[in-house]
Amino acid sequence: MNQIRKPPSMIGDALAQIGACGLFLVQIVAAIPKSLRHVVETIRQIWFVGAMSLVIIMTCGLFVGMVLGLQLYYVLSIFGGTAALGTVVSLSLYRELGPVVAALLFAGRAGTSITAEIGLMRATDQLAAMEMMAVDPIAYVAAPRFLAGLVAMPLLACAFNAMGIFGAHLVGVNWLGLDNGTFWSNMTSGVDVWKDVMNGVWKSIAFGGVVALIAVFQGYTTAPTSEGVAYATTRTVVFSSIVVLALDFVMTAFLM
């Protein structure tokens, strides 16, 4: 039927997916006013994805902070600047590692479960049932989860950063013997709320939106079989990781 030659299928498929995902975002944004009627559902989702990811994100934050403490202590000791450890660690976390690593963990923990949940709703006709009850599943299912990603991600990144700084303090001050006062005072004078902290907050809001959008989209458009749900879940992790890292580069370049 279709006489137009299609581009090689992988590139074509990828472009088609990006286009469909963009249209889906438009539908979600258009449904947000309607989804405010389901505000309880949105709050439930924020709690759900937030609480679900909190433990893993805090644990990983602690280890990342401890590693940063060790590595940067080594680097700084070459230049005789170990007093700057607190500043360097917290800048790395606020500006870069907090938003990015937390987003990758969020994709693996909350993103997959959003995709699997919505995919299963698709496969068992629950989304169609909502449509038949004149309830828009975009407003009731998709939009609350998208908003939950936007809200939960920056909070989770904050938790990640706090645990990271705690970990670096543990290594630098308690273990390697840096002066406690120097650690904190250098940090507070070296970190700017607007330039550094907010930089990371903008990033994590963007990453939260992107990961939640991909997760919801993959679940919503899954093939209605158990195999389809499995593929969709994998795609959520793969696409989220790629997009988060690529977007991180772009945002870093612009926010510098």
Add this chain to the structure above:
Amino acid sequence: MTDPRAPTPNSTDAIVQVRGVRTVLGGKPIFDNIDMDIPRGRITAIMGPSGTGKTTLLRHITGQLMPDAGEIRVDGQNVPALSRDALFALRERIGYLFQNSALLTDFSVFENVAFPLRQHLQLPEELVRNIVLTKLQAVGLRGAADLMPSELSGGMARRVALARAIIRDPTLILYDEPFVGLDPIALNQVLRLIRTLNETLGITSVLVAHEFAAVARIADLGYRIAGGKVVARGTPAELTRGDAPGTKKFFGGEADGPVPFQYPSRDYAADLGFPATAGAA
């Protein structure tokens, strides 16, 4: 068998009118110019072998899937031409029983049945409770109100879905294969329920099924579709007598008459790797 309730063939009061519908799904023609009238206030059965498009037809009627051509008028409104808001307004008056119940897994039986009320009406909690329990009582599951869908048997889930479908007293209910997987007792209960709803509330019912004996006991009118066309139309009595071509083959359960049992396929012998011998048995 006499049919005092048999509708006149050209009943003008059709709540659903299907005209010239054509559908192709995945390159496969499903409907080839189908016409159909669902009389208001009656029970109409749509029968046919599996894979003929019975579910697809219900999806057309409710606007979940648009046909490639043709008109579907529900209460005078042409479904394929409706805006999303108009479609949702129409659906608020339609009950739909999914083949696999489609209960929301996060919610209890009570909340599943209450869902349409909570989403569309701001009613006091006590009233919601009364309405939900009344409907659950009607399907015999008031005692199961606090169970979760995962704790229900298939037949129970079907009845919960039925309670949910009638919670807002629709004018039209579509049942997609409501008898599949039910034991004889549950089947009789569902049959009686469908008839009661139709008689007491005057709800127009469309029943997709292939249990002809069961359907014949309650349906006023039957359509049989096969090969993308309506092949028979009439009262259950007429369909049993087999006045229309193809009827006997289907209801007599004979395979590969006018109603093919085999999905279109290559030559059987060739598929099994035997040398092709023209005309061999």
